[in-house]
Amino acid sequence: MQSSNGLVQNGTPSCSNGAEENGHGDAENNGFALTQTNQEIVRLIGQFLKNEGLMKTCESLMNESGCLLDHPAAAKFQQHIMDGDWTKADHDLQELRPLLGPNTSLMVNENEYTSLILEMKFIILEQKYLEFLEDGKVLDALHVLRNELTPLQHNTARVHQLSSFMMCSSTEELLERTKWEGKGIQSRTMLMNKLQRYLPPSIYLPPSRLQELLNQALELQALRCTHHNTSQGIALPTASLLTDHCCSKSSFPMYTIQVLHDHCDEVWFCQFSPDGTKLATGSKDQTIMIWDVDPETCTISRKKIFEGHNSGAAYISWNPDSVHLIVCGPDDTPEVWLWNTENENFLKVTQSPEDALTCCAWNKDGTRFVVGGNRGHFYQCDLEGNVLDSWEGVRVISLCCRKDGKTVLASDSHNRIRGYIFEEISDQQLLQEDHAIMSFTVDKNDRLALLNVATQGVHLWDLNDKCLVRKYQGVTQGHFTIHSTFGGANQDFIASGSEDNQVYIWHIRNEQPLATLQGHSRTVNCVSWNPVHNHMLASVSDDRTIRVWGPKDKMPKPTVSSSSNGTWNDMVS
Secondary structure (H helix, E strand, O other): OEOOOOOEOOOOOOHHHHHHHOOOOOHHHHOOOOOHHHHHHHHHHHHHHHHOOOHHHHHHHHHHHOOOOOOHHHHHHHHHHHHOOHHHHHHHHHHHHHHHOOOOOOOOOHHHHHHHHHHHHHHHHHHHHHHHHHOOOHHHHHHHHHHHHHHHOOOHHHHHHHHHHHHOOOHHHHHHHHOOOOOOHHHHHHHHHHHHOOOOOOOOOOOOHHHHHHHHHHHHHHHHOOOOOOOOOOOOOOOOOOOOOOOOHHHOOOEEEEEEOOOOOOEEEEEEOOOOOEEEEEEOOOEEEEEEEEOOOOEEEEEEEEEOOOOOOOEEEEOOOOOEEEEEOOOOOOOEEEEEOOOOOEEEEOOOOOOOOOEEEEOOOOOEEEEEOOOOOEEEEEOOOOEEEEOOOOOEEEEEEOOOOOEEEEEEOOOEEEEEEOOOOEEEEEEEOOOOEEEEEEOOOOOEEEEEEOOOEEEEEEOOOOEEEEEEOOOOOOOOOOEOEEEOOOOOEEEEOOOOOOEEEEEOOOOOOOEEEOOOOOOEEEEEEOOOOOOOEEEEEOOOOEEEEEOHHHOOOOOOOOOOOOOOOOOOO
16 A cells, blocks of 8 residues: 555655655656565665765656655665764654654664664764764753753663763774764764664665675675685675686696606605694605695795604694694504604603503693504603593594693594583594594584595584584595595585595585595595695595695696696696
């Protein structure tokens, strides 16, 4: 129904009758009548044109369509706010009351309606008070505080804070203490944007609404882009609106950039440092190699070799400082080595020859680390290797420290992951698998856990909800220890080695592989995604090689053969 003044009763401007109010012809007399959706589109376009300063074009659009950009009462209210005419703005607010009442979609009940009007009035008086203070009109400001703001009996704490601003000795101090923009178009625009939240969009459009909708569409396109691997989102004004966003596959780390043969036996583990500048690799040949990363060429070069691990280096964990690392051996190894990669100092941690210390993890502040093994040894140590705490009887397979600085996640021989807090001597179960958990890692948000499960493949769990989220397809996972990784700019991707000699990559939301990388000739034991330079991926294999994967434009020239750095030109499927 329409009211006698030609406006829809819920406050939505009528297309045809709105034209009559402005003295223009009825749009229906021009041979068309716009649907409500099309009216909203016209209003959005009109707002955009107005914001761009195309006032005549906006007016012409409104005239021809017979629509109103905003309700006349709301438009008048905006003008008085921008002019700083607070008395008229207050009068306008009373005029707007029928359009804000319980019958509109904005309100639920009468109490909320009253609260809404009160809040709007308070916000306006707050601006009025601050502008008086900036102008040095202390008595006028005091009058507003005592006779207008205080009687509202609303947001008393804010009123007390406002009163303290009267003690400011200068405009600079006032602006500093209030974090306010100062009197003018900018602060009044911000005020109007605040007030807009209390006005139904049917009578007053949210600011820059068309741009907001377009940015939302671009964000959705980025989410749907299976190869979107950048921390820079797509948004106006740089993105094109003429086609859907789609990242090229060639920019994804799917191409072999390097193959390195420096290890002389099976390579069991690799991990990039947290700052992305180094890669550490561990091998059955009893060495750990540290590599410098060149993100421009997407290559690595050998920096240092650490020797002495008689059983080989099967697991490596970088300290958050990207300098220290701890190294564990394979099954039944009683020693953990702590290395300083800058000065090559090391510390060997051994409790007894009966220990089995095969996994490790750093506390998030880098001041402590935990080690454990499948014989039931589980220790927390400081940087000097002193055992601070121990937990008896836990047969640890893999470890990870949570962001809270106190909880340690441990997978055990009972196919479960539990959370342990040494300081409180407490633990709780987080998840249970039906088969052995060979390894696991946790994403940077401390929410998702990625598990390599014997004979099952790669599983994704939500640690907060304690539920299995996805089972990724394609990978061959038997009873070998294979380490997978989160990766990409926003950790939107997952990569894992496989017993079929390939590297698998999935988008985190899709269970089918996004890419299958070929080149290794034996089991791929570990994959690491550079946490800073998202276009770099490293994998290591029983074929004794390290492979660095990157975008297509980083591939070596076809004529380049293997060199001292082991560069090859291998393709991927």
